[in-house]
Every structure is written in C-alpha cells, then in structure tokens.
Amino acid sequence: SAPAITFSGGGGSGAAATAYISGGKVYKITVTAAGQDYTSPPTVNIDNTGTNGSGATAFAQINTRGNRNVDLPFGGFPGAALY
Numbered sequence: 001s002a003p004a005i006t007f008s009g010g011g012g013s014g015a016a017a018t019a020y021i022s023g024g025k026v027y028k029i030t031v032t033a034a035g036q037d038y039t040s041p042p043t044v045n046i047d048n049t050g051t052n053g054s055g056a057t058a059f060a061q062i063n064t065r066g067n068r069n070v071d072l073p074f075g076g077f078p079g080a081a082l083y
Helices: none
Strands: 004-008 013-022 025-036 043-047
Touching: 004 013
Parallel strands: none
Antiparallel strands: 004 043, 013 025
C-alpha cells in the first residue's frame, strides 16, 4: 500500500500530498493542497508504517513566482494570464 505523506516545519500549514506506488515503488507524489504561509520548504515525511517499504525520499520547494495574472486589453477572456 502507498505510504502516507505529511509535511512539517517551514512556518506554514495545510500542505497535503498523496503517494502512488507501482511495482512496489513510490513512482509519484502529487500535491493535493499547497498550504499557506510557508517561509521555507517544509520537510516531507513519508510514513512507511504498515507498508513494508523503506528508502523513499522527497524534497519540497516553495513557489516564489507568485501570482502572474495581469489585466489584458479589452478585458481579455476568462482565465487569461501571462506566462
């Protein structure tokens, strides 16, 4: 079964993620909630309790790019953004 993913430290709260396994290995971790108020990357905790697994590691990064949405001429269109 997939391990539970939790986050600790970083000054914020609310981050959540789900791990996916295939062939007995963690192949993907998807962030399901970004959380808020993080001032540094939190520690990613991979709880192998009850999974018979070990050795998986992950690192978090903070998105420092911020909101890049801008007003477009003539109102643009719904969901328009500058990338």
